[in-house]
Amino acid sequence: MDAFLLQILNGLDKGSAYALIALGLTLIFGTLGVVNFAHGALFMIGAFCAVTLNAILGLSHQVTDPERTDFLGNPLQVDVPYVYDIFGESAGAWILDWSVPLAILLAIPVMLVIGIVMERGLIRHFYKRPHADQILVTFGLAIVLQEIIKAFYGANPIPTPAPDALRGSVDFGAWLGLQAGSVIYPVWRLVYFFFAGIIIAGVFAFLQFTTFGMVVRAGMADRETVGLLGIDIDRRFTLMFGLAAIVAGLAGVMYTPILSPNYHMGMDFLVLSFVVVVVGGMGSLPGAVAAGFLLGILQSFASMNAVKSLLPGIDQIIIYLVAIVILLTRPRGLLGRKGVMEE
Template sequence: MFEVLFLQFLNGLDKGSAYALIALGLTLVFGTLGVVNFAHGALFMFGAFCAVLFRQLLTLETVTLDPEKLSPWGAPVEIRQPLVQAWFGDVGAVLVNYSVPLSLLLSIPVMLIIGIVMERGIIKHFYKRPHAEQILVTFGLAIVFGEIIKAVFGPNPIPQPMPTELRGAADIGAWLGMQPNVITYPLWRLVYFLFALGVIGSVLAFLQFTTFGMVVRAGMADRETVGALGINIDRRFTIMFGIAAVVAGMAGVMYTPLLPPSYTMGMDFLVISFVVVVVGGMGSLPGAIAAGFLLGILQSFASMHQLKAFFPGIDQVIIYLVAVVVLLVLPRGLMGRRGVMEA
């Protein structure tokens, strides 16, 4: 029984990581700019499509006709070769193999630009407007972003292969001194979890230990005083919006081998990650991270068939059920501050 529970716990970690990363970005935006960003799921989706785009660029092929051979029905045979492989040989093959982690490099500048343009272009004008209008305008943006992706990449999910070396499973049970081959866990999920921990750690460290982070935290606590001290807090907040977009984008890139990206994924994750943020408590970074992992793991437990025998359909509704219970019992979520976002 312990093994089963432990396995479900592990299975919840990767989803929990994705929730935590998206919720972290959402909370950063809310904490700094005070804006409720319903387009944040779309940023996650943009990240995922950075990986798709990167792979499509890498696998651009030259098609030449083989002068000697003919196919059985007499048509000339096509030879397809990725350009990268033609130019760089084996290095090119490695590049293609590792396209998903490598597209992080593409996603960082792209997401930073998207984030800053979005903030300067639209979000800026909504600081002083009511939260309902912020929700509405970003909801509209989310629709637009989803449709743009659909127009460019088509409506179907595009599977992204993970690097061949990371396809197997890790025998975590054996590492922990238990029986081998009882608790195995797909390597990529483990990579994703460690990656998420790394990103969360670096964002928190950045806020905690750099001067920039200190100014931002001061601005979150009292924006006007920081502004009065002669610091251009708006510019720093814009950069924070960019960073939140980068976090969402990187989360999306690395998630592509687990879930083939499609234009609906932004909306799918948005609903859940808003639930995560609200359960964690609006504006609380530790709350968002904790709630992300908590909900991911609970979702995983709920999909156990032993539990489903008692409560049919529990796996479908567990997240919303938890959200309802938490919100009704703890009005400000797990770690929310008093007076934030209460009408």
């Protein structure tokens, strides 16, 4: 039971990331009908928003501290971040410590702008072109974005720590009345899971309960008719692209304490997220989310020692195996609508 629970928990953080990226991919595919290979790059840019904010907040100037001396007896030069000067020492330290969650505030406008520019500047011209062309041009875009980030931040991963209070682990088992110490789980991964849940719930609520969302859903079902009703559906779809970019970006921001951002992290996640989208069903939002968590947890179970000794290497290939089986037996995916991309 403990081991079982631990594997589920272990699968959650990766599953959350898959689900968030797959959600954005599906939003774009469902609204615009575009297969976006640059979506992983958006995830990566989000992560680098956190890195950037961390670097900006860390900017400091040297001040001579009269009370302390270095080992030669001279007055000690200490680095004082500018945030300390602006907000005072305690508030400044808090802001520096919480830079990753605060990066959300930076990432939202940045990702929105990037998403809208991408859609208006590039993707718009590819609606009428075949899917292969869309894959190719976004693949090229992903390379370009990745290389730009590499040019600015270098090729090495940049560690970006979580706030002090959320570092450490919790004894998850004790909460549920199991034996103390049986299920230890890092706090930040729990945070990530709840964060993903909130974002997913937010996106669904937005689509379900707002007029804007209603129009978008109508547009997903029948774009032409909505256009004929005098609604500027293109502008709304552009905003949806921006929203998908925000979702990917936020997934990236919050993932930085789990995985130090590097320039190719987006591509690594993209390949798996595509598999997730296909398993969930092209164009199905609940399918994407469900498949994301499902595959994350499945992967975690496959990497249990008991399973690995029975089927060596299964942890490496389980996701692809599932995808192949699903594609061959039920090409519309778990929750996909009949007839969507089903050829």
